[in-house]
Amino acid sequence: MSHLLHRRLAATATAVALGASALTACGSSGGDRAADSGPVSLTYWAWAPGMDKVADLWNKKNPDIKVTVRKQASGDDLVTKIITAAKAHQAPDLVQAEYQALPTLVTNDVLADISGEVGDAKGKFAPGVWQQTTLGTDAVYAVPQDSGPMMFYYRADLFTQYGLTVPTTWDEFARTARALKKKAPDKALTTFSSNDAGLFAGLAQQAGARWWAIDGEKWKVAIDDPATRKVADFWGGLVAEGAVDNQPMYTPAWNKALNTGKQIAWVSAVWAPGTLTTAAPDTKGKWAMAPLPQWTKGQNATGSWGGSSTAVTNDSDHKAAAATFATWLNTDPEALNALVREGGIYPAATTAQTGDALAKAPDFFANQPDFYTRAAEIAKTTAPSSWGPNVNVAYAAFKDRFGAAAKARSGFGAALTGMQDATVADLKKQGFEVAP
């Protein structure tokens, strides 16, 4: 299986365009940062705010392993940058990587297998989270850092005003959306946004979808599977009948809609309080959080949206030291407290989810004092997810196709098929074998 992941053919195609691969052929002598006898120096590319301060804690205690944080911009561009740097053998020792980027980095031979160094940390994380760093193999390519279990956020005051109850199933969710439209035609329960595929992926994950899987020596793509289709048809139907809005998230218009109560709920993840603080400052204390609605009553599952891990690269001359730091960063109580305080992350380590730093609800949700206790309960129910080597392509196809379909309010069936086809075609183009 690792043979499949390391298929070199894929390495050339993904990130580096035009002529780059020809140059790498002669670029094998770049690793001249030889291990010197003095203290070990590690470079860490991360985007989480305040990461340098957390690293300072480590540096104070471990003078022989010095970690320098180089702050980067998050996103797919960073994945490309890391792959390019790895081609030139200039990648930093440690990188922060989103879970869905791990297969891309592994197929490009960027990440080192650190199962020997970090294997013991497995018990500190929920199985569904840990499994994302192993890609279903015996290897371990990263240590989980933060996770984004999904939840349902709603304006408690407006729900009372309109006599709505908090939906526990998606059927109830649809009924709530329709009931609100009837009572207040200018408002909408929420919007289906086509500019963030992470939300859709999380919803599909909750419904039981596994978009990528390894089948023998081939990749299997199941984006257009019954579970995802159920999710797509559900939201496509709501958008088509006008029960929910069709405008994208994270725009000034969306901020305004949340701030003025034009949209009164948001399907989001545990980090939503931070976003709401800037997007809808006037609504402080008026929101409440509930578990995500379920597909069948009594079920208990959620998806995840966002989250990242700490990985060690093959270019590192001090992999063991780097892996030790990665483990400390993501499992040590002091480090996790600092990560929560400085970086505002939601830790993946289960003990930290109910730790001191998260004892108090976020300011914006002061009306819900048990916010993080409930969040930790929900986090336990995260369904497993699986990512493939071209998540970025699938996400781009989602934006294009679902964007057009949402605008036309025409249902998402064709868009989902298109997303599947685009992903399969790209895998084949990269040189992977794809199971039918």
Add this chain to the structure above:
Amino acid sequence: MTTLAAPPSARKRPPAAGTTPGTAQGPPRPRRTALLPTAVLALGALYCLLPVAWVLVASTKSGTELFSTFSFLPGTGFTGNVTDLSAHRDGVYWQWMANSLLYAGLGAVLSTAVSACAGYALAMYRFRGRETVFHVILAGVLVPPVILAIPQYLLMAEAGMADTRLSVLLPLILSPYGVYLGRIYARAAIPAELIEAGRMDGAGEGRIFLRIAVPMMAPGLVTIFLFQFVAIWNNFLLPYIMLGDDTKFPMTVGLFTLLAQGSNTPALYTLVITGALLAIAPLIALFLVIQRFWSLDLLSGAVKS
């Protein structure tokens, strides 16, 4: 509209807009032709200036005002924003500003020097392969620098210079467009007779270039300098690929890290907008200072009769 025009025999030249109204053609026609271009230009100006106006207004808004008040209603938070920006990560923004000034300033000076030498040589000396060299450079104008960023990174990495300030400066020094402009300008501005006269009087080639050619090319060189300065100031991909160390980032890459901080951290919009506004200031200052050198352009042709 042309069908309305009087037959060519009626008059040789149409009156310019706004002149001699009330003649045989009557006033409506010239007015009409003037209105449309003006409207198009005004629309273009609006298109260009509206985003600038938005940045100007948005930078005065505090975080809570930014998306909740009317877009073009000034807010109350400008000084607060500047303070926040300066305080963010111990003032790393000003470090980025200094980096941008270094890359753009030094890069543009070096690039202008190279363009001046190369342009002068290509215009004034006849040598084998001159046209070939010029055409290769001309082809270089057509290659977007974006395409070269990754190969340049791999070359720099090979030379052990990735993630250094030099790795951002070096690729910017040779600008095909600058060399092209340099040649065009040298050919237009420097009369061959003058160079000949210099040689007769016994000046060396270097002296002729520095003392005669460069002063005559000055307005053109100022143009090249400005073009290069703005291009480097706005350059994103090359420093993004080259640099891993955020204390060496130029403004563009630095502001990008404030925007993309991961899904669980909201983007620092107010800081980015204020930062973008402050980033325009050096460019405006540069244009105001350098404007006066452009007027030399009018005199430069006066040597030859």
